[in-house]
Amino acid sequence: MLVSSSSRLISRRHLLGASVLGGLSVAILPRMAFAEGNGPIPIGTLTPLTGAGANYGGRMRDAVAGVVAAVNEQGGIIGRQIKLISEDDQTNPEAGVRAARKLIDVDRVAAIMGVWASAVTTAVAPLCWESGTALFCTSGADSITRLPHKGFIFRTEPGSELQAEQVTVFMLGEGARRLAYMGPQTPFTEPSIQRMTKVATAAGAEVASIIYESEKASYRSEVDKILASKPEFIFFGGYAPDTVVLVKDLYKAGYEGRVVGPSYVIDAEFLKTVPNEATEGAYVYYTATSNETGAVDRIKSILKIDQPDAYTCQTYDHANLALLAMAAAKEASGTAIRDNLRKISQGDGEKVGFASDGARLLEEGKKINYEGASGPCDFNEIGDVTSTVTSFNVVKGGELLPYK
Amino acid sequence: MAGLEIVQSLINGVVYGTLLTLPAMGLTIIYAVLRFPSFAVAAHATVGAFAGYVANAVFGMPLLLAFAAGFLVSGLVGVLSDEAALKPLRGRGPLTVAIASIALTIVLENVLRFAFGNELRGYDVPLQRDWMISGIRIGPQQVVNLVVSVVLMLAIFAFFKFTRAGKAMRAVADNPMLASIRGVDPNMVRRFANFFGMALAGLGGMLIALDTSVNPLVGFRIMLPIFAAAIVGGMGSVPGAVVGGLTIGIAEQMSLLVIPPIYRTAVSFGVIMIVLTIRPAGFFGERGN
Numbered sequence: 020m021l022v023s024s025s026s027r028l029i030s031r032r033h034l035l036g037a038s039v040l041g042g043l044s045v046a047i048l049p050r051m052a053f054a055e056g057n058g059p060i061p062i063g064t065l066t067p068l069t070g071a072g073a074n075y076g077g078r079m080r081d082a083v084a085g086v087v088a089a090v091n092e093q094g095g096i097i098g099r100q101i102k103l104i105s106e107d108d109q110t111n112p113e114a115g116v117r118a119a120r121k122l123i124d125v126d127r128v129a130a131i132m133g134v135w136a137s138a139v140t141t142a143v144a145p146l147c148w149e150s151g152t153a154l155f156c157t158s159g160a161d162s163i164t165r166l167p168h169k170g171f172i173f174r175t176e177p178g179s180e181l182q183a184e185q186v187t188v189f190m191l192g193e194g195a196r197r198l199a200y201m202g203p204q205t206p207f208t209e210p211s212i213q214r215m216t217k218v219a220t221a222a223g224a225e226v227a228s229i230i231y232e233s234e235k236a237s238y239r240s241e242v243d244k245i246l247a248s249k250p251e252f253i254f255f256g257g258y259a260p261d262t263v264v265l266v267k268d269l270y271k272a273g274y275e276g277r278v279v280g281p282s283y284v285i286d287a288e289f290l291k292t293v294p295n296e297a298t299e300g301a302y303v304y305y306t307a308t309s310n311e312t313g314a315v316d317r318i319k320s321i322l323k324i325d326q327p328d329a330y331t332c333q334t335y336d337h338a339n340l341a342l343l344a345m346a347a348a349k350e351a352s353g354t355a356i357r358d359n360l361r362k363i364s365q366g367d368g369e370k371v372g373f374a375s376d377g378a379r380l381l382e383e384g385k386k387i388n389y390e391g392a393s394g395p396c397d398f399n400e401i402g403d404v405t406s407t408v409t410s411f412n413v414v415k416g417g418e419l420l421p422y423k
Numbered sequence: 424m425a426g427l428e429i430v431q432s433l434i435n436g437v438v439y440g441t442l443l444t445l446p447a448m449g450l451t452i453i454y455a456v457l458r459f460p461s462f463a464v465a466a467h468a469t470v471g472a473f474a475g476y477v478a479n480a481v482f483g484m485p486l487l488l489a490f491a492a493g494f495l496v497s498g499l500v501g502v503l504s505d506e507a508a509l510k511p512l513r514g515r516g517p518l519t520v521a522i523a524s525i526a527l528t529i530v531l532e533n534v535l536r537f538a539f540g541n542e543l544r545g546y547d548v549p550l551q552r553d554w555m556i557s558g559i560r561i562g563p564q565q566v567v568n569l570v571v572s573v574v575l576m577l578a579i580f581a582f583f584k585f586t587r588a589g590k591a592m593r594a595v596a597d598n599p600m601l602a603s604i605r606g607v608d609p610n611m612v613r614r615f616a617n618f619f620g621m622a623l624a625g626l627g628g629m630l631i632a633l634d635t636s637v638n639p640l641v642g643f644r645i646m647l648p649i650f651a652a653a654i655v656g657g658m659g660s661v662p663g664a665v666v667g668g669l670t671i672g673i674a675e676q677m678s679l680l681v682i683p684p685i686y687r688t689a690v691s692f693g694v695i696m697i698v699l700t701i702r703p704a705g706f707f708g709e710r711g712n
Contacts, residue, residue, distance in 0.1 A: 069533075073541040073639065204685045231684045234644050236442055236631045239435040240679040243428070259543060263636045271553045271562050292545040292636050 059102035060095075060351040062087070062341060063128035065118055065143065066334070070110025071233060071258060072135045075283070078322060079133045079157075079334040080105050085321030086338035086374060093375040096346045104128060110135070112142035119143040123150045129345065129353050130155060132337035135330065137163060137206040140172075147171050153344075153356035155337035157330050160206035164401040170357045172402045173340070175333040175393055177306050179207035179256075180214040181407060186254055186279055186304055187218040189411060189423070193277070195252035196224045199245050201265060202256025203233035211256055233261050242268045255280035259289055270297035279304060283329045285414070295417040303412045303419060305329070306394065312372025314339075314392035329393060336391030340364060342374040343389055346381050364389045365397040427558045432677045438565040440652075440672020441572040442634075445627030446645060447652035447664040448579060449620035455596040455659040456616035459517035463504065463524040464624040464649060465642030466531035471497035471625020472632035472641040473535055480547045489546070490571065490626060497625020498618040504531065505617045528642070536639045544637040568630045575623070576665055583661065592616055596659070648675070651691040655698045657705030666706050670694060 064083050066076035087103045095101055104126045108115035115134070122128045123146055130153040134140045137160035144163065147154040148171040156163065156172065159179035164172055183200075190198055198219050202208040208230050216226045227248035231241050242265065245253065253269070255262050255278060262284050269278070279302040290298055306329060310316060318327045318335050327335075341356050343363040348355035363377060368386030371377040377387045389396055394406040413422040450464045474496035479489035508527045512520050553560040583589040594602035595612040603609055624642075627649075632641050648671050656667025671691050678690040698705060 068541075069536070069639075071640070073536070074543060077541055229684060232687045234640070235687060236635055236644050236648075237435070237439050239438070240432055240676045241684050243431060243435070244679065244684075260636060260638060260640065263543060263545075264634065267550060267634065270550055271564075272560060273552055273555070288542050292543040294545070294548075294550040297550050 057099070059100040060097075060345065061102045061104060061126050061128045062338070063122040063126060063131045064103065064105045064133045064334070065108050065115060065122065065131050065139075066105070066133040067110040067135050067139075068107035070108075071260060072110040074259060074288070075135060075328065075330045076107070076110075076133070078324075078328065078331045079135070081322055082318055082327075082331045082335040083132055083338040085318075086335060086342070089317075089321070090342060090374050090378075096342050096374065096378055097349050097351065099351065101342065108134065108136070108139045108143075110139065112136075112138045115139035116142050116146065119146050123147070123152050128152060129351050130337075130341040130356055132341065133330075133334040134158065141166070141206060144168055144172060147353070150353070152353040153341060153360075155334075155341065157333045161210055162206055164403050168402065170402065171353060173337075173360060173398055173404075174402055175336055175391075175396065175404050176329075177407050178403055179211050182281070182304075182306075183211035183214045183254075183256075184218050185407060187215045189302075189304070190252040190254065190277075190279065191219065191222050191224060193252065195277070197249055197251045198224055198226045199248060199250035199253045200226065200228040200256055201241070201245060201253060202228075202230060203258070203261060204230050208256060215254065231257075231261070233257065235261070235264070238264050238268050239272070241265075242272050242274075246272055246274060251276045253278045255284060257284070259284045259286075263289065263293055266293055266297050266301075277302065279411075281329075282306075282412075285419075286328050287326050287419070290414065290417050290419070298414045298417065301414045302422065303414065305410045305412070306406055309390055309392070309394055312370050312390045314372035314390070317373060318392050327392065332392035336389075336393050336396050339372075339374040339377070339391060340389060340396060343371075343377045343381070343387070346374070346378040361398060363387050365395070428680060429677070431559055432680055433673060434559060434561060436673030436676035437669060438562070438569065438672070439676055440669035441569050442627065442631055442668075443645065443648050443652045443672055444572055444665050444668030445575060445630065446624040446642075446649045447656070447668045448576070448661055449623035449627070450649055450653045451656070451659055451661060451664040452579075452592075452616055452623070453620035454653070455661075456592055457513075457520075457613055459520040459524070460650070460653075460658065461509075461524045461620070462521065462646070463501075463509075463527045463531070464621065465646040466528040467497045467501050467621040467624040468628025468631065468642035468645065469532060469535060469639060470500050471622075471628040472637050473539060474625065475629035475632070476544055476546060476637040480544065483547070486546070486548060486567075490629060493629035494622045494626045497628070498622030500531070501617045501621025501624075502614050505614075532639050532642070539639070541639060546633055546637070548633065564633060568633070571626070571630065575626070579623075579661055588612075588615060647688060648672075648691055651695055654695055655705055657702075657707040660705070660707035663705055663707035670698075670706075 064080045066079040068076045087101045091100050106118035132155040134156040137158040140156040140158040148168045154172045157176045159176050161178045161180050212228045219226045229245050282305045285303045344356040344359040345351050347359040347363050368388040370390045371387050380387050397405045411423040412419040453461045471493035475489040475493035478484040478492035551563045553562040591607045599609050628641050652667035652671045656663025674694045675687045
């Protein structure tokens with residue numbers, strides 16, 4: 020009844036033929052865009068443009084887009100232009116897997132960059148190593164690089180356990196003996212608390228901890244619970260939206276002790292959001308950053324901002340590392356990136372901070388050592404960056420000032 | 424000491440519950456008149472938070488005027504978005520409209536994202552320490568939130584009880600055809616319900632953003648507890664939304680005395696299960712108002 024008379028003009032044979040042709044085109048067309056062809060080299064970003072990580076993801080994607088535009092302007096890599104495909108992981112593993120599938124199966128990218136949340140990275144990692152796609156992430160969970168990833172994962176964020184240890188040493192060095200940790204439920208929270216407790220108890224100090232549920236409108240009762248342990252120093256292990264609530268609730272509760280958090284949480288934007296009285300005296304820790312090669316200046320000019328955050332710096336490095344590894348291999352694929360990344364990121368070659376500069380040197384037969392905006396970008400055998408927490412700032416009157 | 428902890432948790436729960444009651448009342452008013460659960464209350468809570476932010480932090484208005492801006496702007500956006508996106512689908516059943524309201528939420532959230540970006544923002548309001556009264560702490564901002572919520576709740580009760588428009592809304596909620604015969608214009612009443620419901624959601628969003636931050640996810644933070652509050656109280660019942668909000672707030676906060684904080688959302692669902700098992704229509708049923 021619902022079939023119109025005109026539809027009868029399409030015979031079964033025509034329909035079958037069209038289906039076969041359609042199927043073949045679906046199978047063949049993506050090959051034309053494949054990284055190993057002669058057209059533009061496809062690379063992808065999978066940053067959180069919506070969800071809990073949304074306040075980082077846009078800048079992360081823009082940093083990669085800026086690198087790609089600048090490299091294309093200078094002729095591309097190995098004689099080919101770069102094509103960037105950006106997807107939103109929605110800070111959600113299930114959405115991340117769908118987007119990664121599209122990047123790998125449809126766009127045929129050589130690398131996926133800027134994956135932020137540990138849960139998302141953990142979910143998309145098997146797709147990457149099984150398809151031979153390089154995966155660059157800024158996720159902190161130590162478990163990620165312990166996966167059987169066949170060398171395809173590179174993490175530019177120092178491992179969270181090491182960060183927890185170094186921040187604990189800092190708090191102990193400041194004379195605190197009653198420490199506390201407040202963090203959301205993530206793959207890195209429990210290991211961070213365990214490492215913190217181990218270091219603190221060895222020094223005769225006590226640790227209290229609260230693992231909270233993220234994205235709540237109030238943490239008054241969680242704050243009451245942690246303050247019952249009378250902490251002298253509280254370590255924030257979560258992200259900016261929840262830490263804003265915690266800092267406000269701690270201030271309202273009359274907490275007079277000290278707090279410390281990472282630079283990707285307590286940054287200039289955070290300090291504009293929270294009234295100064297609640298952030299006064301807060302400590303902020305940084306992982307290694309470097310402007311030795313002008314990489315930080317280049318990000319500032321790309322994004323037109325004064326103070327790029329750590330994740331933006333790391334994602335800028337992802338793009339440069341992937342492009343340089345392909346330039347060194349003279350081949351555009353995830354395997355080429357895996358096999359050549361350490362040849363361009365560490366060693367005694369000439370230091371470079373931008374892919375086009377490095378590619379030119381590689382063409383001249385010279386060795387290079389990429390030193391990025393997030394630090395030296397040297398990687399160990401499981402893909403972890405070897406740089407660590409190096410400095411602390413303190414907040415005074417809403418401004419970040421150097422401390423240690 | 425344990426007694427103080429219990430009292431403190433109870434107060435924290437009341438404070439948190441009052442934050443939920445305004446958007447929950449908005450949801451339940453829209454449900455009572457339009458007969459579908461509008462997920463768009465979350466987006467309108469965010470609209471209210473941003474409208475209040477623009478009034479307060481950009482134009483320098485005092486908080487009271489910013490509350491008014493949040494209320495009016497989210498109400499107007501509620502009417503316009505309903506006319507444009509949901510009204511044309513109303514004949515296709517409540518499920519279709521409910522699903523369309525999810526799409527509307529995503530659209531509104533992303534419009535705000537494009538207009539303001541993903542950055543966190545804060546109101547130009549000084550932070551105050553809590554008052555300590557006999558070992559119990561109470562926040563000045565929470566008292567303001569409580570007063571605003573209670574005043575609005577009383578105003579809504581009075582509106583439904585004593586005004587012609589309120590009676591018309593109740594009439595349309597009970598029997599749209601009969602109300603129409605009696606000269607009540609159902610379309611105007613529906614528009615009014617939308618305005619009022621979304622304005623309450625917007626004001627609730629602004630109160631929440633005062634404690635958190637202004638960003639495109641303000642409404643998302645409270646969507647589940649709002650629905651939990653409305654369902655526990657009984658969908659369509661304004662007193663039910665108040666009781667439901669307080670129940671969810673108190674249950675979530677007091678549960679932290681005995682279970683880890685990561686199960687707060689699970690507590691909300693646990694309360695829904697228990698209440699609906701005992702009273703399938705919620706505390707005040709569908710016609711409780």
